Amino acid sequence: AQSVTQLDSQVPVFEEAPVELRCNYSSSVSVYLFWYVQYPNQGLQLLLKYLSGSTLVESINGFEAEFNKSQTSFHLRKPSVHISDTAEYFCAVSDNQGGKLIFGQGTELSVKP
Amino acid sequence: NAGVMQNPRHLVRRRGQEARLRCSPMKGHSHVYWYRQLPEEGLKFMVYLQKENIIDESGMPKERFSAEFPKEGPSILRIQQVVRGDSAAYFCASSPLKTGGADTQYFGPGTRLTVL
Numbered sequence: 001a002q003s004v005t006q007l008d009s010q011v012p013v014f015e016e017a018p019v020e021l022r023c024n025y026s027s028s029v030s031v032y033l034f035w036y037v038q039y040p041n042q043g044l045q046l047l048l049k050y051l052s053g054s055t056l057v058e059s060i061n062g063f064e065a066e067f068n069k070s071q072t073s074f075h076l077r078k079p080s081v082h083i084s085d086t087a088e089y090f091c092a093v094s095d096n097q098g099g100k101l102i103f104g105q106g107t108e109l110s111v112k113p
Numbered sequence: 114n115a116g117v118m119q120n121p122r123h124l125v126r127r128r129g130q131e132a133r134l135r136c137s138p139m140k141g142h143s144h145v146y147w148y149r150q151l152p153e154e155g156l157k158f159m160v161y162l163q164k165e166n167i168i169d170e171s172g173m174p175k176e177r178f179s180a181e182f183p184k185e186g187p188s189i190l191r192i193q194q195v196v197r198g199d200s201a202a203y204f205c206a207s208s209p210l211k212t213g214g215a216d217t218q219y220f221g222p223g224t225r226l227t228v229l
Contacts, residue, residue, distance in 0.1 A: 034217075036220075043117075043221050043222040043223050044204065044206075046218075046219070090155060090156065099168070100172070101156075101158065103148075103155040103156045103157070105154065105155045106155045
């Protein structure tokens with residue numbers, strides 16, 4: 001069975017500081033990995049995904065995540081956050097047959113001025 | 114291209130009533146997923162459907178919950194005889210999943226169900 005652990009439930013940071021949101025997964029098969037962002041009272045939006053190829057994936061708004069197979073991790077990073085990045089971030093895994101996403105508990109990123 | 118649409122956005126029901134949640138996938142998407150987000154928790158998979166077929170319902174409660182995705186019209190998640198513990202946000206996602214491999218799931222804005 002697959003599982004996802006997001007180690008931090010809340011991460012408060014100051015604007016323009018770097019941030020890392022941690023995600024570890026457990027799976028006995030090859031996986032696809034995703035980060036989704038949820039703004040208050042909204043649905044989830046895909047931030048970035050790893051399917052294959054380069055282990056470093058980037059989003060259009062400055063986030064990046066690195067797939068580390070040996071450590072079974074897919075941590076999300078941004079070198080300088082903005083107030084507008086305040087949201088809840090979910091890491092998710094899917095097996096190579098597609099289908100359901102298994103989500104972590106979420107990390108609430110709070111960016112303060 | 115319109116995104117995934119869900120209605121209603123907010124639904125209030127009294128205990129014992131029925132709740133019907135609707136989801137229209139993105140144009141060209143034939144795969145629909147339903148997830149539930151309980152307060153202070155992450156999203157939990159409920160059911161995965163293709164047109165007229167249930168592919169995976171491993172996350173559906175055994176009683177009172179059912180889902181369908183007919184040949185025409187939206188996907189429906191139906192909850193009979195609702196209880197307070199059913200209060201949650203219900204999200205629908207769709208994908209154009211091709212044979213084999215994962216594809217991005219696009220999420221709707223959710224339906225927030227409150228059971229009084």
